Amino acid sequence: MANQMTKAQLVAALAEATGGDKKAAGAMLDALTGIITQTVSEGGAVTLPGVGKIYCRERPERMVRNPSTGEQIKKESDKVVKVTVAKALKDSINA
Structure with missing residues (x-):
């Protein structure tokens, strides 16, 4: 990664883009x-236009392997957060 924006930098950029102050942008x-x-x-999804969709997906119970011993163990079902990137963002990166 060449450039990684910190929260402080994001707040400053948001304040500059909206013409507000950093405190309001941080809030x-x-x-x-x-x-x-x-x-x-709560199980819902949030779509950020031009960025993507953030949602929760439930993974079923499954068998996994312990890498140190090679033993097969059963992993209970769990939930994971997924992000689907918007086509507009993909196109802007690949342009």
């Missing part, structure tokens, strides 16, 4: 993160 970012977390943890 907006925290609120957005909270809304996404709550919605996805």
Whole structure:
């Protein structure tokens, strides 16, 4: 990864893009993160236009292998967060 944006840099860029201050931009970012977390943890999905869709998927019970011993063990079903990237973002990267 060449450039990785930190939260502080994201807040500063958001404040500059909206013409607001950093405190308000930080509050907006925290609120957005909270809304996404709550919605996805309740089983819903959030679509960010031009970015993608964030949702929760349940994985079924399955057999997995312990890498150190090679022993097969049963792993209980669990939930994972998935992100599907929007076509617009893929196209902008591959253009």
